[in-house]
Amino acid sequence: MPELPEVETVRRTLKNLILNQKIRDISIRYDRIIDGDPALFIETLKGQTVRDIGRRGKYLIFFLDKNAFISHLRMEGKYLFVTPGQALNKHEHITFHLSEGMELRYHDTRKFGRMKLTEADACYLAAPLCNLGPEPWLAKADDIYQRIHKSSIPLKTLLLDQTIIAGIGNIYANEICFRMRINPETPGSRISRKRTQEMLEAAKDILDAAIVQGGTTIHSFDANGISGLFQSELQVHMQKACPVCGTEITKKAVHGRGTYFCPICQK
């Protein structure tokens, strides 16, 4: 499930592959991926050239001449860069036919991903991007503290709230809580200003390290899509034993999300 580091890795890889290529045409085989009118999506983007690829939180932003489209991979979305001869997989819902003969295909097993057309120069002003909190590296501890210190919601759930900080998903929320040695169910109201600062530092550290891992392992796009090495760095998420004290990791649902923590180290 792509979170900020995976999306950043996809952004960098895709930029190397399709920058300055023109979209000759688009084929859409599953309409619901498109937020809005699929025919308008095709008509508007056809003939425009990819000028940049950006990222905001977990969203990719494809900047074209006049328009942009915002892409969220949700759980399983992947972009594949393939030759037209490559047999079409049943999960490849959208094909961008590019000027240099290659195809960019959007693959999404669960069909949860979404793409939305916008104006290039106003893409940040409308939903969904306008609702996002700051990137972790730009977040100010005081602002975050103001958002969480009166809340009864568990810290781990607050970390998943994209309007507070953008880009953190379930895996990294678990890892951040472990780094802080804090119980993920601790309500926001019990987080001090100092702890908020520590939380931000932990988030930036962990995300930075994950981006480095993703970047070193991605050499190409293939049927397996993007996968990084960050799995080997995980301390609690999907782990059996605590790497610090060896205690069995507790797994339980917090606000409906799979949550992993060490019952001894995380108080």
Place this chain on the structure above:
DNA sequence: ACGTCCTCCTGTTCGC
């Protein structure tokens, strides 16, 4: 305005 619950999907895992 805020918190909570439901929905969207399909591959995988689990239980009978």
Place this chain on the structure above:
DNA sequence: TGCGAACAGGAGGACG
């Protein structure tokens, strides 16, 4: 063994 049910999960919408 086989098959159906439960489960996973990010974001947005409905609802109270």
